[in-house]
Amino acid sequence: MDLTDALDGNAIGGLLYEIFDAEMTTAVGICAACGAAGQLAEGVVYLRAPGTILRCRNCGAVLLAVVRHRELNCVDLQGLAALEAH
Amino acid sequence: MAGTAVRGRLTWQVAAVDAVTDETASVRTIQLSVPDWAGHQAGQHLDVRLTADDGYRAERSYSIASAPGEPVAITVERLTDGEVSPYLTRELRPGDELEIRGPIGGYFVWPGNDGTAPLLLVAGGSGVVPLRSMLRHRRNSGSTVPVRLLYSARSLPDVIYHAELDQPSRGVEIIYTLTRIQPPGWTGHAGRVDATLLAEAAWSPAEAPVAYVCGPTPFVETAAAGLVALGYPAQRVKTERFGGAEPS
Numbered sequence: 001m002d003l004t005d006a007l008d009g010n011a012i013g014g015l016l017y018e019i020f021d022a023e024m025t026t027a028v029g030i031c032a033a034c035g036a037a038g039q040l041a042e043g044v045v046y047l048r049a050p051g052t053i054l055r056c057r058n059c060g061a062v063l064l065a066v067v068r069h070r071e072l073n074c075v076d077l078q079g080l081a082a083l084e085a086h
Numbered sequence: 087m088a089g090t091a092v093r094g095r096l097t098w099q100v101a102a103v104d105a106v107t108d109e110t111a112s113v114r115t116i117q118l119s120v121p122d123w124a125g126h127q128a129g130q131h132l133d134v135r136l137t138a139d140d141g142y143r144a145e146r147s148y149s150i151a152s153a154p155g156e157p158v159a160i161t162v163e164r165l166t167d168g169e170v171s172p173y174l175t176r177e178l179r180p181g182d183e184l185e186i187r188g189p190i191g192g193y194f195v196w197p198g199n200d201g202t203a204p205l206l207l208v209a210g211g212s213g214v215v216p217l218r219s220m221l222r223h224r225r226n227s228g229s230t231v232p233v234r235l236l237y238s239a240r241s242l243p244d245v246i247y248h249a250e251l252d253q254p255s256r257g258v259e260i261i262y263t264l265t266r267i268q269p270p271g272w273t274g275h276a277g278r279v280d281a282t283l284l285a286e287a288a289w290s291p292a293e294a295p296v297a298y299v300c301g302p303t304p305f306v307e308t309a310a311a312g313l314v315a316l317g318y319p320a321q322r323v324k325t326e327r328f329g330g331a332e333p334s
Binding site: 005006007008009010011012013014017018021023025026039040041042047 | 096131133145147187188190191192193194303325326327328329
């Protein structure tokens, strides 16, 4: 897999489930940078950044970053103004 | 906490390999026996985790190839420089065990009861895997929703599930395009999925179709943008991108 491969949020359904203990690909996130609302499945995902990165498909801002150290997930949600699971 | 898993939570579990089937020279279907499987929907995934002797772990997400109610199966394409797929497609044998968790995902899912809205499935390479689950689910559930599968593959021997797809099925049209090599006398399409082919193969937006597009990222971007340009509302074009594949 190329470092620059941009996937989408479907690819991190398992990781999101692990973090939130719920199905999150259909959760709607609001981008803190541009205000766009979208299901997490629609976001742009980089699996091999330093950590896992989910970016806004509208403006490219980082919505969510996850770095795993041993069995611990360090989760940065500062790019999300809101997140609502269904 | 091991041993305290609550049903409904997503936990790693050990599945047994029941059967392996070669689909093409580089693609294999692996049928699993999963003791605690809550059932899946067409289009969902499962994660596979391999652990090396030194404790190093690699996880990958694979689309489920079988329909709801059928034994769990994944179809895996071998990537030349892959960490996980060479093991799954070359080494794994019936009787072996595999750590998995699932089902996963709710976005790229065909629930199966979408009224009479026609279904458009667009596949690039092994992007056909979750769409095959949808086709089987349609068949098994007796759905009469008209469906077209537009399937782009490099060549005829690269077509996954070829025999199954070529079985005539009422209300199902399969449209192939071969991007690199066409056999002598080939009467299907040649070349990549583009605006012209989409205009020819896709349902008219007036029929309120629902589209599922799955393939390598550039393929999905082109196909989804093409459908929106044809007049499909963006929210009726579900997309799923995967990486690492050879260009199709």
